[in-house]
Amino acid sequence: MANAEKAVSADRRDVRRQQLIEATISVIGRKGYAGTRLADVASQAKVSYGVVGFYFRTKEDLLLATLQWLADEYTSVWREAVEKAGPSPVARLRAIIDADFSPRIASEKKIAVWYAFWAEGRTRPKYRNLCAQLYNDYHWQVRTIVEEIIEQGGHEDIDAHQVTVAINAMTDGMWLDLQIQPRDFDREEAKKAIEMFLGKVFPAEFGNS
Amino acid sequence: MANAEKAVSADRRDVRRQQLIEATISVIGRKGYAGTRLADVASQAKVSYGVVGFYFRTKEDLLLATLQWLADEYTSVWREAVEKAGPSPVARLRAIIDADFSPRIASEKKIAVWYAFWAEGRTRPKYRNLCAQLYNDYHWQVRTIVEEIIEQGGHEDIDAHQVTVAINAMTDGMWLDLQIQPRDFDREEAKKAIEMFLGKVFPAEFGNS
DNA sequence: CCAAATTGATTGACTTATCGATCAATTATG
């Protein structure tokens, strides 16, 4: 049947595309954005050079699809973490930070790819918009949670925006540390430093570790 | 005289090299690392294409010299700021943060270039080592100051390393925000968020803003 | 049920464009 046919080849198509996206992440991680060649992606994915062009019209298309995939993965991971954490804003915030430093999200390879796109994003509106969108969604979610903590705890003197910006910046900065000094620094230490910060801002909610 | 001649031409040489380094920063800022061409650098510097090769044997040499220059500038700026701040560790720490968000250091263009080198650094040992060295010097300086504040204030329960890592990460993360969202976010806001953090860690020393 | 036909996937050699490097010719300088 035509329907069965289409379903099968659509699956096949998605599998190949996924395979190529993962290969692209590996190659950018290994060789950097500027050093990534379609030939490298093809051999990493164990397919011939021509296949890349067959599934992604241009190199640009492949890179955009890779960024989009990473963004979707990242967003779905933190959203799921928040849902699982239940209603407590403290648990929700902890869940987001855990997600940010989970091996799936904060692997050396993926951090390297994020940095590559952030760096290139400055000159490519499509990268930039995608990153800005992601950033906004995340920022908004953290801010909502921070506001809940402030309200529930009666800490009306605390500026939710400022705390949100600080959490955000610390997370991104820790990622840079992980990228520059992967030996002297690990994900657990990063998380603990952020917990320390939250412990100072919300002493009652985030206990002294 | 040979000596006089040499002195003059050495000056000339330095001027040209400086001119080319500045042009390189502009072009990386405008077009990204991957999009930077020697022809662009030459025309930005208002010299002919051949001059680039005359003063820097290869493109690689030019890029390394650019990174080295940026690193030297950054280091000298914060060192000078610390010296000027006098003996008080609180004033010294404020001076470093001011320096980190001064227009000279944290311009959009230069932040973009830093991000470009951090991203590429993963695959190029020379970039990586240079960045790691810079990072270590800075980290050590901040840590020394933080330890002084802890000692003078008798805050023996505070972990200097953790605070240092947090300050560092917040700074780098704010830079990323400046790069991704230059409109919604500015250097003053970034500084205030860091001040807020310091106010929570050292309430007596960093007054509530 | 088997063979021919059709469709779609895959291959890698070829074309074209781009860019870094080179260098012979030209100009400026002391």
Add this chain to the structure above:
DNA sequence: CATAATTGATCGATAAGTCAATCAATTTGG
């Protein structure tokens, strides 16, 4: 005038994009 600085055309290498040929899988017809 001699030396140094500068120019930009030319060359070679590399990589993206293209495409005709091949191969595999599925469908159709006898």
